[in-house]
Amino acid sequence: xxxxxxxxxxxxxxxxxxxxxxxxxxxxxxxxxxxxxxxxxxxxxxxxxxxxxxxxxxxxxxxxxxxxxxxxxxxxxxxxxxxxxxxxxxxxxxxxxxxxxxxxxxxxxxxxxxxxxxxxxxxxxxxxxxxxxxxxxxxxxxxxxxxxxxxxxxxxxxxxxxxxxxxxxxxxxxxxxxxxxxxxxxxxxxxxxxxxxxxxxxxxxxxxxxxxxxxxxxxxxxxxxxxxxxxxxxxxxxxxxxxxxxxxxxxxxxxxxxxxxxxxxxxxxxxxxxxxxxxxxxxxxxxxxxxxxxxxxxxxxxxxxxxxxxxxxxxxxxxxxxxxxxxxxxxxxxxxxxxxxxxxxxxxx
Amino acid sequence: xxxxxxxxxxxxxxxxxxxxxxxxxxxxxxxxxxxxxxxxxxxxxxxxxxxxxxxxxxxxxxxxxxxxxxxxxxxxxxxxxxxxxxxxxxxxxxxxxxxxxxxxxxxxxxxxxxxxxxxxxxxxxxxxxxxxxxxxxxxxxxxxxxxxxxxxxxxxxxxxxxxxxxxxxxxxxxxxxxxxxxxxxxxxxxxxxxxxxxxxxxxxxxxxxxxxxxxxxxxxxxxxxxxxxxxxxxxxxxxxxxxxxxxxxxxxxxxxxxxxxxxxxxxxxxxxxxxxxxxxxxxxxxxxxxxxxxxxxxxxxxxxxxxxxxxxxxxxxxxxxxxxxxxxxxxxxxxxxxxxxxxxxxxxxxxxxxxxxxxxxxxxxxxxxxxxxxxxxxxxxxxxxxxxxxxxxxxxxxxxxxxxxxxxxxxxxxxxxxxxxxxxxxxxxxxxxxxxxxxxxxxxxxxxxxxxxxxxxxxxxxxxxxxxxxxxxxxxxxxxxxxxxxxxxxxxxxxxxxxxxxxxxxxxxxxxxxxxxxxxxxxxxxxxxxxxxxxxxxxxx
Numbered sequence: 001x002x003x004x005x006x007x008x009x010x011x012x013x014x015x016x017x018x019x020x021x022x023x024x025x026x027x028x029x030x031x032x033x034x035x036x037x038x039x040x041x042x043x044x045x046x047x048x049x050x051x052x053x054x055x056x057x058x059x060x061x062x063x064x065x066x067x068x069x070x071x072x073x074x075x076x077x078x079x080x081x082x083x084x085x086x087x088x089x090x091x092x093x094x095x096x097x098x099x100x101x102x103x104x105x106x107x108x109x110x111x112x113x114x115x116x117x118x119x120x121x122x123x124x125x126x127x128x129x130x131x132x133x134x135x136x137x138x139x140x141x142x143x144x145x146x147x148x149x150x151x152x153x154x155x156x157x158x159x160x161x162x163x164x165x166x167x168x169x170x171x172x173x174x175x176x177x178x179x180x181x182x183x184x185x186x187x188x189x190x191x192x193x194x195x196x197x198x199x200x201x202x203x204x205x206x207x208x209x210x211x212x213x214x215x216x217x218x219x220x221x222x223x224x225x226x227x228x229x230x231x232x233x234x235x236x237x238x239x240x241x242x243x244x245x246x247x248x249x250x251x252x253x254x255x256x257x258x259x260x261x262x263x264x265x266x267x268x269x270x271x272x273x274x275x276x277x278x279x280x281x282x283x284x285x286x287x288x289x290x291x292x293x294x295x296x297x298x299x300x301x302x303x304x305x306x307x308x309x310x311x312x313x314x315x316x317x318x319x320x321x322x323x324x325x326x327x328x329x330x331x332x333x334x335x336x337x338x339x340x341x342x343x344x345x346x347x348x349x
Numbered sequence: 350x351x352x353x354x355x356x357x358x359x360x361x362x363x364x365x366x367x368x369x370x371x372x373x374x375x376x377x378x379x380x381x382x383x384x385x386x387x388x389x390x391x392x393x394x395x396x397x398x399x400x401x402x403x404x405x406x407x408x409x410x411x412x413x414x415x416x417x418x419x420x421x422x423x424x425x426x427x428x429x430x431x432x433x434x435x436x437x438x439x440x441x442x443x444x445x446x447x448x449x450x451x452x453x454x455x456x457x458x459x460x461x462x463x464x465x466x467x468x469x470x471x472x473x474x475x476x477x478x479x480x481x482x483x484x485x486x487x488x489x490x491x492x493x494x495x496x497x498x499x500x501x502x503x504x505x506x507x508x509x510x511x512x513x514x515x516x517x518x519x520x521x522x523x524x525x526x527x528x529x530x531x532x533x534x535x536x537x538x539x540x541x542x543x544x545x546x547x548x549x550x551x552x553x554x555x556x557x558x559x560x561x562x563x564x565x566x567x568x569x570x571x572x573x574x575x576x577x578x579x580x581x582x583x584x585x586x587x588x589x590x591x592x593x594x595x596x597x598x599x600x601x602x603x604x605x606x607x608x609x610x611x612x613x614x615x616x617x618x619x620x621x622x623x624x625x626x627x628x629x630x631x632x633x634x635x636x637x638x639x640x641x642x643x644x645x646x647x648x649x650x651x652x653x654x655x656x657x658x659x660x661x662x663x664x665x666x667x668x669x670x671x672x673x674x675x676x677x678x679x680x681x682x683x684x685x686x687x688x689x690x691x692x693x694x695x696x697x698x699x700x701x702x703x704x705x706x707x708x709x710x711x712x713x714x715x716x717x718x719x720x721x722x723x724x725x726x727x728x729x730x731x732x733x734x735x736x737x738x739x740x741x742x743x744x745x746x747x748x749x750x751x752x753x754x755x756x757x758x759x760x761x762x763x764x765x766x767x768x769x770x771x772x773x774x775x776x777x778x779x780x781x782x783x784x785x786x787x788x789x790x791x792x793x794x795x796x797x798x799x800x801x802x803x804x805x806x807x808x809x810x811x812x813x814x815x816x817x818x819x820x821x822x823x824x825x826x827x828x829x830x831x832x833x834x835x836x837x838x839x840x841x842x843x844x845x846x847x848x849x850x851x852x853x854x855x856x857x858x859x860x861x862x863x864x865x866x867x868x869x870x871x872x873x874x875x876x877x878x879x880x881x882x883x884x885x886x887x888x889x890x
Binding site: 049050051074075076077079081086088090092101102104131132133147148151153157 | 525528530537541614
């Protein structure tokens with residue numbers, strides 16, 4: 001199913017929460033709304049589910065109008081499944097009955113077959129008769145997913161589906177979740193504040209801030225071609241250095257020259273100053289380099305070190321360095337730029 | 350020191366304390382069993398053939414009727430108040446608990462006095478519609494079921510409302526995303542989720558109905574409790590009373606089993622999320638939905654309250670004499686003594702469990718607090734045998750050392766208090782245990798490191814923290830003792846009238862309106878625990 005969000009607006013008590021939100025999810029795509037808490041992403045999800053009204057704009061499922069001025073299809077008639085943040089399993093039903101819950105208008109035999117199929121799909125075949133309180137957090141999450149998928153919804157909404165789990169489980173379940181969604185070909189939209197969760201599951205991510213979508217792109221483009229300074233800062237880590245644009249399009253910095261940035265989204269005119277985004281992998285440790293930087297702090301991460309460095313002009317940058325390069329704090333080490341994607345913004349006034 | 354080592358250090362003391370407190374109800378139960386089994390076969394046959402069938406049928410009809418009607422009223426009212434917005438909703442939400450302050454036996458005599466053929470309602474109606482008018486008789490099986498349901502529905506209402514409120518919005522949203530209409534969601538999600546609480550409330554209603562003596566006595570509706578009373582007071586047949594009590598205990602055990610099962614199921618049945626928004630009703634729907642709680646409150650609270658007040662005023666001038674005041678004084682004195690004794694026992698028990706939180710101590714604590722399930726009439730009969738035995742022992746001991754045993758233990762205030770202690774220990778135990786549970790071992794350890802040991806620890810840390818729980822427990826026991834009728838009636842010292850006993854005596858003489866004065870005093874005191882309950886329950890709104 002194709003989900004079309006068209007100019008959705010919503011305010012609470014005069015405060016705008018959603019301002020003119022529009023995007024489209026192609027059939028079978030997994031989309032994600034990523035943003036800090038309070039950015040409006042959950043409100044948007046609830047409008048799509050039909051729990052909230054919109055002040056303006058439309059929600060379409062293929063050609064079916066779900067929400068529009070004067071139209072609000074009741075949630076039960078939308079054929080939208082939802083996985084809630086706290087799983088919200090029915091405590092009085094066992095695992096199988098929870099999964100079969102939404103199949104109530106189908107014949108008993110079909111209901112059982114379908115529920116068994118899903119319990120298999122989420123890898124809980126042995127736990128059919130357990131009650132929710134006897135399951136671990138990860139198992140509860142799988143039951144919640146199976147329950148939402150069982151009626152074969154045209155669209156699945158996921159509200160921070162992994163946030164109640166610990167880090168290791170989050171990574172593992174994220175990949176599994178994506179696999180299951182892809183197998184059923186369900187169009188899905190998740191909201192989260194956690195970029196790992198977004199990147200692990202989604203095909204396309206919309207970064208939200210103060211009720212607007214700042215950028216809608218693939219995870220790769222969000223990281224390497226952030227459209228705004230907010231996206232650059234919110235997604236991944238990095239730092240800004242001052243650069244001066246040269247006539248040939250490249251940019252001069254304290255670390256040396258960076259090659260020509262992506263032409264379309266650079267505010268460069270020859271002679272102007274810009275803020276250049278440097279990801280930790282853009283700053284490479286090289287003993288042969290003439291440019292040196294002082295080690296201010298370091299974090300050992302196993303395979304590599306994340307160094308915080310101070311350049312001669314005082315700017316701080318992050319650098320990812322293989323872990324056999326173990327330098328002391330205060331030591332000066334050689335660094336150079338190695339940028340595949342140069343991202344620059346107008347300097348902050 | 351790790352906690353298990355600490356528990357081992359505490360050793361036998363706590364276990365002995367718990368065992369001693371639990372010995373009270375256990376002794377009563379053993380006495381009942383011995384008494385009921387040890388009766389001569391001839392007596393047994395008489396009872397089986399002539400008394401038991403009628404009494405059993407009446408009791409079962411009453412319990413089933415009241416449990417179903419009170420369950421229905423309580424559930425429907427709780428659902429309306431938590432799902433819809435209608436005029437006066439927020440007032441109804443708490444006011445529907447107020448009938449808890451009116452004992453069923455008070456509502457009973459008010460209903461009879463008001464609705465009987467010669468009462469003000471029928472007289473007035475005949476004045477309007479002519480002499481031929483007849484209402485269905487209030488003194489009937491239907492009448493007693495209706496009155497008791499109006500008095501007991503708050504048990505179900507309170508628990509069911511809590512359940513509907515805590516299910517929250519989430520349950521309804523999940524149901525909606527899975528394609529359920531609101532009506533289907535009510536039947537398939539909301540009611541099943543609330544079931545353990547509704548069932549728990551209904552089990553409590555069943556236990557209260559089985560224990561009731563005052564109401565059925567007023568209605569002249571013969572159940573186990575009135576049969577025990579008759580065997581005890583007019584036939585002077587302790588054997589017959591014991592056998593009837595034994596049979597009643599079996600019925601109580603069934604209700605208790607349901608109650609405990611419901612409680613166990615409550616532990617895992619919450620679904621979180623913010624409270625569901627209430628749907629606003631307008632027009633005739635709002636009027637219809639407002640009418641139900643309004644009618645219930647009118648019948649269970651407002652009209653009885655007005656009648657009690659009017660009749661009390663009518664008789665106050667003549668009846669408010671020295672006898673009345675001494676009865677009131679005895680009620681208050683008994684309530685205070687019982688509150689002190691029961692709180693002391695409950696604290697000892699709670700500390701014993703805290704010091705030695707193993708299965709045995711916990712099991713003993715559960716046994717000790719099961720006394721709340723025993724009907725007052727059963728307890729009165731049950732304490733008789735052990736106390737008589739003890740009396741004989743003392744008498745023999747006195748004779749052995751050449752002294753005179755001055756009296757007779759039966760019919761002393763001590764026995765009365767002992768029976769109260771068994772019946773109301775659970776009432777005091779629950780708030781104290783909850784309160785003590787919040788004083789963790791690390792609070793103790795922290796205080797010790799700061800130099801507060803032993804009594805200083807108790808005085809400076811525990812007592813201030815326990816004060817709310819203690820006050821609540823004492824207030825609850827005090828009021829329950831004020832209202833209590835059968836234990837007081839059957840084990841009080843000769844001539845020791847209390848307010849509740851006066852209500853019984855006046856109503857058994859058909860002096861309905863004169864009973865209003867002592868009853869009003871009981872109801873006013875009874876408002877106290879309801880106020881406590883409201884303060885706790887109404888905070889979320």
